[in-house]
Amino acid sequence: MSASAIDLQQRAPNFWQSTNGKKIVMAVTGFILFLFLIGHLLGNLLVYAGPERFNSYAEFLHFDGTLLWIARSILIIAVVLHIIATVQLAVRNKKARPVGYSRKKAINSSYASRTMYWSGPIVLAFVIFHLLEFTAGTIHPGTVFIPGDVYHNVVTGFQVWWVSAWYIIALILLGFHLRHGLWSMFQSFGVPHSLPRERANKRWALVVAVILIAGYISIPISVLTGLLK
Amino acid sequence: MKLKLKIWRQRNSSDKGKFASYAVENVNPEMSMLECLDVLNETLIERGEEPVAFEHDCREGICGSCGFMINGVAHGPERATTVCQLTMRHFKDGQELVLEPWRARAFPPLKDLVVDRRSFDRIIEAGGYVSVSTGNAPDGNTIPIGKDTADHAMDAAACIGCGACVAACPNASSALFTGAKISHLGLLPQGQIEQDQRALNMVAQMNIEGFGNCTNIGECTGACPKEIPLEVIATMNRDYRRASSKSHKNHVRSVRPMTEWSNGSKLDIDPHATS
Ligand code: HEM
Numbered sequence: 001m002s003a004s005a006i007d008l009q010q011r012a013p014n015f016w017q018s019t020n021g022k023k024i025v026m027a028v029t030g031f032i033l034f035l036f037l038i039g040h041l042l043g044n045l046l047v048y049a050g051p052e053r054f055n056s057y058a059e060f061l062h063f064d065g066t067l068l069w070i071a072r073s074i075l076i077i078a079v080v081l082h083i084i085a086t087v088q089l090a091v092r093n094k095k096a097r098p099v100g101y102s103r104k105k106a107i108n109s110s111y112a113s114r115t116m117y118w119s120g121p122i123v124l125a126f127v128i129f130h131l132l133e134f135t136a137g138t139i140h141p142g143t144v145f146i147p148g149d150v151y152h153n154v155v156t157g158f159q160v161w162w163v164s165a166w167y168i169i170a171l172i173l174l175g176f177h178l179r180h181g182l183w184s185m186f187q188s189f190g191v192p193h194s195l196p197r198e199r200a201n202k203r204w205a206l207v208v209a210v211i212l213i214a215g216y217i218s219i220p221i222s223v224l225t226g227l228l229k
Numbered sequence: 230m231k232l233k234l235k236i237w238r239q240r241n242s243s244d245k246g247k248f249a250s251y252a253v254e255n256v257n258p259e260m261s262m263l264e265c266l267d268v269l270n271e272t273l274i275e276r277g278e279e280p281v282a283f284e285h286d287c288r289e290g291i292c293g294s295c296g297f298m299i300n301g302v303a304h305g306p307e308r309a310t311t312v313c314q315l316t317m318r319h320f321k322d323g324q325e326l327v328l329e330p331w332r333a334r335a336f337p338p339l340k341d342l343v344v345d346r347r348s349f350d351r352i353i354e355a356g357g358y359v360s361v362s363t364g365n366a367p368d369g370n371t372i373p374i375g376k377d378t379a380d381h382a383m384d385a386a387a388c389i390g391c392g393a394c395v396a397a398c399p400n401a402s403s404a405l406f407t408g409a410k411i412s413h414l415g416l417l418p419q420g421q422i423e424q425d426q427r428a429l430n431m432v433a434q435m436n437i438e439g440f441g442n443c444t445n446i447g448e449c450t451g452a453c454p455k456e457i458p459l460e461v462i463a464t465m466n467r468d469y470r471r472a473s474s475k476s477h478k479n480h481v482r483s484v485r486p487m488t489e490w491s492n493g494s495k496l497d498i499d500p501h502a503t504s
């Protein structure tokens with residue numbers, strides 16, 4: 001039988017080799033990405049303040065090339081570590097149950113928590129599309145991409161209905177990811193809590209996820225409804 | 230009442246196994262699930278067939294021997310109940326019950342509903358010892374322990390090691406079990422002396438055994454007959470993180486499987502091994 005302990009590594013795993021260590025890394029990198037999401041939303045909401053303020057905010061982000069790349073590197077490293085851990089853990093989870101159940105019922109878990117391995121990769125596809133559309137400008141359906149005129153790029157970009165639809169769907173999935181991830185990271189990092197605290201954490205995760213995603217989604221919706229033009 | 234039992238039959242660990250259906254008449258609603266299997270086995274023996282193998286010992290929900298999936302739920306539909314305590318009145322007359330063993334790489338199948346759960350024993354063994362002063366018994370309550378702490382430790386200590394957490398987890402992770410074992414000693418002053426080493430060793434052993442990883446979804450605590458809270462997983466991760474960040478003299482010790490009769494390997498077995 002292959003399903004035995006013998007073909008597994010017999011030496012004690014180190015921090016990164018252990019599932020617990022990888023989850024701690026996922027929690028920390030997930031938290032860094034969460035902080036980025038807050039900052040990014042606050043900046044994006046300036047789109048409602050008109051083209052001038054929005055464009056000058058975008059310009060401000062580029063005030064120093066070195067600092068910009070330091071910030072970008074932190075985010076890229078966080079994303080890469082988050083994904084490497086995801087993939088390695090997914091492979092391990094697959095192996096952990098070689099013969100599946102004929103029937104299996106979920107009795108105590110949220111939909112969001114059971115679909116992390118779907119919401120995550122879709123968010124990744126979204127992030128890549130998003131960077132190509134608004135940062136690099138290589139994909140920009142609708143009109144021409146004008147470097148520096150961020151307001152123009154955003155508004156004309158979202159006027160294409162399927163771009164907006166794809167953003168809204170992907171962002172809702174990001175919301176699902178956060179609805180579980182934002183409380184799960186406390187578990188993984190190791191912050192013990194009583195049962196009432198656990199329930200409160202889950203509620204907070206939901207509230208924060210809804211607020212964040214509502215903020216992000218409001219932008220394509222405002223463009224589609226003509227509020228922003 | 231009548232029931233239709235669809236039970237996983239597997240002769241031994243190398244057999245592929247398949248489901249077989251049995252009609253059981255005269256089920257008393259006050260019977261436990263295991264007693265219902267006893268009744269079925271009587272008739273199987275009379276017919277000259279192999280009875281269904283299942284594990285059991287205390288039949289009062291405290292030993293952790295029993296357990297299998299009923300219709301896709303570990304220990305069946307009643308919360309906080311082992312199959313030995315699950316009475317048949319919770320099912321409807323004429324209902325079909327699908328009985329399946331725990332399925333996990335770290336729990337190799339042995340026969341029918343019985344799996345080899347010694348990976349749990351090895352996790353406990355890896356945890357090592359607790360320093361207690363021998364000699365005269367100390368006076369009761371010489372070490373004051375807050376009620377809150379005592380409650381938390383007691384909650385964790387309620388784990389009977391049945392394996393339902395692993396069975397219910399989509400990743401076949403044993404985080405709840407290992408967390409319970411690490412917490413119930415580490416929360417109390419008597420167990421804190423070896424806490425770092427214990428967390429490192431037990432986590433290492435859990436990882437060696439081929440369990441999946443914890444995604445904190447909570448199926449384990451929902452299936453747990455003792456309702457061990459998810460908090461123990463956070464406690465395990467905290468203790469592991471803290472211990473990992475310190476330098477420690479002792480090597481992380483892991484326990485090798487002593488015998489391999491459950492998976493038929495030719496691993497060299499030490500004939501003088503005592504445990
Ligand atoms: C803005 C981007 C993202 C944020 C803010 C984020 C945040 C988080 C957080 C906080 C967690 C919980 C970590 C834990 O339980 O310890 C998590 C888990 C997870 N993330 Fe992400 N994530 C992001 C992007 C991604 C991407 C791109 C992928 C996939 C390629 C992904 C895949 C996963 C998976 C599969 C889990 C569950 C892992 C597990 O519980 O074992 N995430 N994420």
Ligand code: FES
Pocket residue numbers: 284285286287288289290291292293294295296311312313314
């Ligand atoms: S037989 Fe002891 S817990 Fe069920």
